[in-house]
Amino acid sequence: MSDIVGGPSWRELWANLAIFKDAIWVGGLAGALLGAIGVHVVLRRMVFASSAIAQAAALGVALSFWIPAIVDPSGHAAGHIAGPAAHVAPSLLFEPVLWAIAASLLATLVFVANPVHLHLTRESLLGFVFLVSGAGAVIVGSRITQEAHDLAAILFGSAVVVQPVDLFLVATATVILLGGHAVLWRALLFAGYDPMGARVQGMPVRALNVFLFLSVGLSVALCTRALGALPVFAFSVLPAMTALALTARIGLVFLLATLVGALSGVGGYVVSFKGDLPVGATQTTTAAALLTAALVWRFARARYERRGRAP
């Protein structure tokens, strides 16, 4: 039985849960991980960074498809004949997730480098990374027509199903990186809010920043491979904004961002299934809807409080 939106019914979703459960898990885990890390991303005003890194990860995946076709055209063609699993990853060397991680970490180096010596700002270098990666992904995509669908899935996030290895990698990263952030959140906050004061007090500010940037690069790379660049960028920005709109208690901000991210990932997937909509775009829209609701609530509360104070 179809629902009012024309998509499958709840019963059909439940019946096919075994097929979709990995994608739902990845959506929830990626939302939680990126939501928590995204608080630092938003507060440190490096929102554009996660977009640039996600775009770089997408270029890395595109290159992992294209380079085997250049290096070994006959083997690549044989891989196509052998089936999708064979042509997606002809060898471990061309495993897309490794290329996504490598490209992300290269993009992450922009944070560690100090562009002041080049008389440039970090934002301008991020813009460079974003534009080169975006243009590169489109150009490489035009050369690999047979995997164009896979590439589109990575750029825009239409991952209806994910591979077990992606779930394993995202789950492992979530446990390790979220654990690290749960322990270090106050230290990372101090290093971001008052870096000079933190350095004077002997805080390992550089090591903390490297941990943050590496965790952004790794989580964005792994999640981009599994979900696509669009929802990954959304999860690393919108849940943190939602949490910041709902509360000013910093500990609660991290908790809420994690929950809102997970809800966006899982809820977005379910809505996309019910509405027969593209997964990544629906997850992004779900996160945006939660942010809009939070902003409306905050606006209404501010008005109510102003009226309460009026004589």
Add this chain to the structure above:
Amino acid sequence: MRLPPGERLVRTDSLVVGHEGAAILPPLSMTIAAGELWAVIGPNGSGKSTFVRTALGLVPAVSGTLERRAELRLAYVPQQSALDAIFPISVLDFVLMGLQGPGNVTLLARRANDVRARAALDEAGVPALERRQLRDLSGGQRQRVLIARALATDADLVFLDEPTTALDAAAEHEVLELTEQLRAKRGAAVVMVTHLVEDGLERADHALLLDRDHGVALPVAAAAVRALPEFERVYGRFVGRGEARP
């Protein structure tokens, strides 16, 4: 542990500060001892920030030596404008940052730390503000909280960067009184970068006059600085009760 007054904390010998190996001030030799209050004065762009960053060990010296007492505890009170108001930081959370350091990076043991942070807020005269957001406070309240963090660090040497900028006269007076307390009660040495030349010199034991354009880096007794021709060149012959303007 409170250090005895006069205990040497920092000594510089022909210290040259600058950017990327290029000197911006002449060599500077001075000693900062426990319980002293130094006023670092000079016009805008005179090299005050570069001196402070070098003294704090954040940037390398161009040449010369900078010796610090072993296990010297340092604290830095930033300018209010250096703190991004987008961060939702409560007053208590901000003061708790003063308790973080090499032995306590994560600040996971909250209860004992909370007690110390509240004691610092109490000493700074703002115990009722602990749940307020730092960004929502008045300039004077916020400066008191910034100094409360320095109190929480239990530092031997505290650097304050323009603690009275953008404060009204009453708040300025309160903040300067609180700065005095840092050394009177705690025995800490205080190095205060200030544009309030007159008030700064009234309270300080020593002054460090910096003037990059004329190659001046002079550490002198605060009472004697006004007689220097270098001071007169920057601030004029007469400094009245109001703020001296170069």
